[in-house]
Amino acid sequence: MWPRIVSFALGEGPKGTPPERVRWLIGEQQVHSEILIGWVQFALVVFFLVLYTVSPKTSAGTQFLPVPWVLGAFSAFTVLRLALAHRRLLSPALLVAGVCIDMALLMGLVWSFHLQYEQPAPFYLKAPTMLYVFIFIALRALRFEPLYVVAAGIAAAAGWLALLAYAALSGEMVVTRDYVRYMTSNSVLIGAEIDKVISILMVTAVLALGLVRARRILFRAVLDSVLAKDLSRFVAPEVADRISTSDRALQPGDGEVRVASVLFTDIEGFSTISEKVTPERLVRLLNDYFESVSGAIDRHRGVITQFQGDAMLVTFNTVKDDPDHAANAVRAAIEIQAATRERAFGGGIRLRTRCGISTGRIVAGAVGAKDRLLYTVHGDEVNIAARLEQLNKSYGTYVLATEATVRAAGGTFSFERVGEVMVRGRSASTTVFTLARGSGVDAAAGGSEGRREDPRRQGDVM
Numbered sequence: 001m002w003p004r005i006v007s008f009a010l011g012e013g014p015k016g017t018p019p020e021r022v023r024w025l026i027g028e029q030q031v032h033s034e035i036l037i038g039w040v041q042f043a044l045v046v047f048f049l050v051l052y053t054v055s056p057k058t059s060a061g062t063q064f065l066p067v068p069w070v071l072g073a074f075s076a077f078t079v080l081r082l083a084l085a086h087r088r089l090l091s092p093a094l095l096v097a098g099v100c101i102d103m104a105l106l107m108g109l110v111w112s113f114h115l116q117y118e119q120p121a122p123f124y125l126k127a128p129t130m131l132y133v134f135i136f137i138a139l140r141a142l143r144f145e146p147l148y149v150v151a152a153g154i155a156a157a158a159g160w161l162a163l164l165a166y167a168a169l170s171g172e173m174v175v176t177r178d179y180v181r182y183m184t185s186n187s188v189l190i191g192a193e194i195d196k197v198i199s200i201l202m203v204t205a206v207l208a209l210g211l212v213r214a215r216r217i218l219f220r221a222v223l224d225s226v227l228a229k230d231l232s233r234f235v236a237p238e239v240a241d242r243i244s245t246s247d248r249a250l251q252p253g254d255g256e257v258r259v260a261s262v263l264f265t266d267i268e269g270f271s272t273i274s275e276k277v278t279p280e281r282l283v284r285l286l287n288d289y290f291e292s293v294s295g296a297i298d299r300h301r302g303v304i305t306q307f308q309g310d311a312m313l314v315t316f317n318t319v320k321d322d323p324d325h326a327a328n329a330v331r332a333a334i335e336i337q338a339a340t341r342e343r344a345f346g347g348g349i350r351l352r353t354r355c356g357i358s359t360g361r362i363v364a365g366a367v368g369a370k371d372r373l374l375y376t377v378h379g380d381e382v383n384i385a386a387r388l389e390q391l392n393k394s395y396g397t398y399v400l401a402t403e404a405t406v407r408a409a410g411g412t413f414s415f416e417r418v419g420e421v422m423v424r425g426r427s428a429s430t431t432v433f434t435l436a437r438g439s440g441v442d443a444a445a446g447g448s449e450g451r452r453e454d455p456r457r458q459g460d461v462m
Contacts, residue, residue, distance in 0.1 A: 022223050029218075031088055033143040034095070038082035040139055041102070044132075045075050048109075066112035074105045092147070099151045102136055107159035111166070120172035122186045124163065125193060133160075137204055144215050146208040153204025157197045164193050239303065239319055239375045255365015260317040261329040261357060261405060262377065263302065264385040265293070265336065267310040268352040268398075277349070285346025286310060292345070293353065296335035300328040305364075305377055311389075315377050318364040326359045326408030333357060333399045334435070356388030357401040359408045384430060387423040391432065403431040 018026075049071055081098050084090050090098070110130055114123040133156045140148040167173045167188065174187045182189040267273075267289070274282055290307070297304060297314055301322045306313040314332065317325035333355040340353050362379035381402075388400040395418055406415045414436040420429040 018219055018223055019226075022219070022226055025222050025226070026219065029222075030143055030145065031085070034085045034090060035082070037139050037142050038078065038085045040142075041136075042075075042078050042082055044135065045071070045078050049075070066115050067109065070105060070109045070112055074109070077101060077105065095148055096151050099140065099148055100155045103133070103152060103155035103159050106132060106136060107156075107163060111163060120186050121167040121170040122173045122188050125167060125188060130160070130196065133200060134203060137200070137207065141207050141211055144211060144218055146211040146215070149204060149208045149211060153200055153208075156204075157200045160193070160197055160200065164188075239305075255363045255367075257361055257363050258318055259360065260315055260362050260364070260377075260381075261325040261359045261408070262362065262382050262385040263297075263312075263314040263316070263329045263332060264356045264382075264389045265312045265314065265333075265353050266389050268354055270310040273349065273351075277346075281346060285349055285351075288345040289340075289351055292339050292343070293336045296339055297332050300332040300335070301325075302328065302332050305375070313377070313382070313386075315362075315364065318362070318377060326357075326405050327410060327412050329357050329359070329405065330399075330401065330409050330413055330435075337398055352398060354389050354392040354397075355399045356385040356390070356392070357399070357405045358382070358385040358388065359402060359405040380426070384423055384426070388432065391421060391423075395434070397434045399435050401433050401435075403433065406433050 052067060052071060077098075081090070084094070106129075110124050110127050112124075113119075113127050113129070114121050117123065137149060137152045137156060140152045172186075174185075175190060176182055176185075176187040177189065178187075179189065181187050182192065273285075277285065289310075290312075293312070294304060297312075300316075301320055302314045302316050303319045304312055305315050305318070314329075316322050316329045316332075322328060336353050336355065340351050344350050358381040360379070360381040362377050362381050364375075364377045366373045366375055367378070368374050381404075384402060388402070392398055392400055397418070400418065401409075401415065406413075415433040416436040418432040418434050420431050423430045
């Protein structure tokens with residue numbers, strides 16, 4: 001029962017202790033908030049000074065003018081604390097002390113009014129400057145730390161009670177129960193002063209409660225943000241954006257049918273390479289390789305939908321609109337060939353990549369169970385792209401594309417027809433093309449030379 005009451009009053013907090021990096025992010029936010037508080041308070045002190053300077057002086061005959069001295073001390077302390085905040089030197093103890101000093105200076109300013117205007121001590125109890133107490137309490141709420149709001153509220157209530165006690169001990173206080181007399185003279189209405197103290201404490205309590213709830217929400221929000229940022233690294237940024245901006249939570253089966261291009265890549269001879277290197281070096285090799293080829297894919301508006309061991313499933317015109325998706329898929333394949341041809345990976349290992357490209361209608365969306373989803377693509381064209389990648393072995397090529405891809409890419413590239421092949425899993429034959437020599441892929445990478453002949457090849461070039 002008690003935990004439910006606490007949860008209702010304070011809000012649901014984070015489960016367990018937040019990780020160190022989350023606490024660090026919150027700490028950074030608190031540091032910036034303290035700097036903001038310092039600047040706002042500095043502006044408030046400047047306002048006090050300007051107001052005092054331009055306002056008519058009704059105490060011209062007074063020899064001692066304490067208000068300028070109090071404002072000067074207030075200014076110096078505010079500048080000092082602002083400097084410490086910028087240098088990150090304000091510990092919790094210093095912050096509590098600073099809050100108390102703020103209130104002491106404000107109460108000192110209020111107290112000085114009876115000297116400034118040569119009036120009995122109860123005179124200052126009616127000073128409107130007392131209302132600035134609420135501004136100083138509210139300022140502490142910018143830090144999302146209820147401790148400092150409570151410290152400010154208690155210091156303000158204690159300060160006002162101290163002023164009331166001073167007025168009572170001065171021998172000049174006349175207590176009245178007549179509200180009119182209270183308002184038109186230096187008489188004191190005890191109930192009115194107690195109301196001020198209660199108001200200060202109530203405002204403090206409400207703000208502190210609001211801050212506790214807000215702080216819990218802040219921790220959950222930062223934790224969720226960090227979690228979302230980390231998890232987004234496991235999917236393409238475009239997919240993460242699509243999920244986070246969706247009007248409703250994705251459900252299994254949610255997706256859309258689009259005409260798109262699919263690029264399937266695989267490293268040639270990867271199994272043999274895996275046998276010859278240590279697991280640690282193999283991971284470094286793959287990371288180095290994926291870092292290189294993913295740049296080529298990004299530059300041509302592709303989205304890496306899945307990593308499958310050493311293979312990649314890349315789509316164009318699924319998450320990101322791309323009317324030139326077929327040509328961009330071919331460009332990405334050409335750049336991948338160039339990247340692998342020009343450099344070694346993982347400390348000197350040469351890699352070659354086989355690519356299969358297909359264009360047509362596919363479904364892009366979420367599949368899986370209600371509590372475990374995967375954003376991927378499905379359709380015949382996905383299967384064809386994977387099969388074409390494997391067929392590169394048979395033809396000695398490194399890039400194979402379907403006729404639909406060739407037609408959709410337009411006349412930008414020079415393709416050579418390989419022939420019609422029966423792709424496993426399909427009843428109809430598929431016309432397959434490769435890039436002709438001079439299209440950015442060298443002979444060893446699937447040009448018209450250095451490729452094994454196929455009896456069904458007709459030599460057509462598109």
